[in-house]
């Protein structure tokens with residue numbers, strides 16, 4: 637049996653699901669795209685090749701091997717995108733939540749059924765279809781649960797809005813002892829630099845008291861100010877629109893000291909090193925063309 641335990645974003649990782657790029661399927665059509673960055677690359681003829689993405693995920697897997705992390709991979713569903721395991725389910729404390737994900741992605745969960753079979757079924761939470769959430773929007777931070785959402789009346793128009801207020805409230809009522817803080821994020825179906833697809837696309841804590849943040853990713857300045865007050869301005873690494881687009885906030889922590897990052901994120905990697913972090917640099921630029929990066933590709937099951 638797998639004894640789930642996740643309390644925050646950075647405690648030493650012991651077990652994780654890492655997505656797969658195998659049998660990713662043909663290049664999607666413009667109509668099939670469900671994020672603006674993939675759309676841009678489909679139109680430009682620069683959509684990433686499966687072989688390059690497999691190599692990038694293998695480099696990520698190697699880092700997990702180096703740190704003795706137990707890695708589960710999804711079974712391969714032929715011609716189906718299974719890279720971003722983060723969104724299909726997520727663990728809060730000792731419970732695994734099955735996401736009510738975008739319908740285009742709903743088969744992905746079937747491929748980790750063999751992992752779910754190893755978990756006490758009383759610890760697996762499902763809910764009704766009107767309650768939306770994806771793991772990229774959910775972050776644990778000690779006494780807090782941060783949840784990305786979109787509060788606009790036009791929620792239904794955005795294929796990029798994946799977590800609704802019903803989703804936030806569902807989590808809230810299950811964790812009365814936590815501070816569940818929602819963040820209203822900017823959304824665009826067509827312009828990737830104007831789209832914070834999930835909370836982890838514009839914000840993420842690292843270490844024990846620091847975080848990476850894109851101020852303009854928040855629709856409400858009060859939400860941004862909440863994080864400034866919580867972390868302290870001196871502990872925040874601010875990223876530009878272009879850096880958000882490159883997915884600088886979507887690095888991944890193996891421990892409070894070790895961060896896996898993209899090898900071209902020079903400004904971020906230098907800052908992390910200057911703050912005392914060990915930075916494991918890997919290539920991940922091809923996968924980033926699908927508007928997801930390292931955190932998006934993982935679903936932690938156990939952190940110490």
Ligand SMILES: NC(=O)NCCC[C@H](N)C(=O)O
Nearest residue numbers: 671720772834926927928932
């Ligand atoms: N947590 C994340 O931000 N996941 C990235 C998902 C990217 C994928 N192209 C999607 O639109 O669902």
